[in-house]
Amino acid sequence: MALDKYTIGQRYGTALFDLATEQGTIDTVYTDVVALQQVFADAPTLADVLTNATLTLEQKQPILANLQQDASTSVKNLIQMVFDYGRMNDMPFILAAFVQHYDQVNGIVHAKVTSAVPLTAEQQQALATKLAARLGAKQVEIQNTVDAAVIGGVIVEANNLVIDGSIRRKVAQVRQLLLG
Incomplete structure (x- = not known):
């Protein structure tokens, strides 16, 4: 039975x-x-090549050598092993699984925050501090996306939790109350 990319990523x-620990x-x-991860994100066809x-x-060897250049021994060995086993298409999943473990151990949470206008650095910092307290994290890293349809407020997605404090949702609630 063949393993899916997620399972392979988790194992590796x-x-x-x-090993690094x-x-x-x-x-x-x-x-x-x-x-x-950034290399694979910038060159999405790299694994296929x-x-x-x-x-x-x-x-293929010069590409592989370039990937291994300046990397730690553990990462060099990982790249070589994954290449030797023909699993380079699984590399993004492997890297994501490693980062997930690292973040979990270090109390880092990644949050996607959608707002009507870009958040300032001060707003992001204040929101990160409040989210860290609410989620029990040591650090919250915010990725801010802008969507004018939000109208105002923010929608936060982190740790399988959605906090919708948008004006759009409040308008929808008022509309529902008026209609129903």
């Missing part, structure tokens, strides 16, 4: 996290993993 990501290199590995059967190993 957890193994990398455990054991070796005391967790922060270095985290930095490398985040950089590698590295698993392409029509390309020779000699053609």
Whole structure:
């Protein structure tokens, strides 16, 4: 039975996290993993190129060497092992699983905040502080997206929780009360 990408990502990501923790290199590995995530995000076809059967190993080797350049030993070994097993298409899932473990251990929560206008740095900091207290996190990292349909207020999505404090929702509630 073939494993899905999520399961493979969890297994490899957890193994990398455990290894980095054991070796005391967790922060270095985290930095490398985040950089590698950015590479895969910037070049979405990279994994396909590295698993392409029509390309020779000699053609793939410079790309692989470039990925491993300046990386910690654990990350270099991960890249080589994933490449050798033909699982480069699973790499984004592996990296995401590692980051998820890192964030969980360090009390970091990622929140998507939708607002009618861009939030200032001060507003983001104040919101992050309040969210950290509410969610029991040490740190909240906010990704602000703008949607004029919100009208005012914010919609926060974090840790499978949605907090809708938008004017759009309040208008919809008033409309529902008036109609029903």
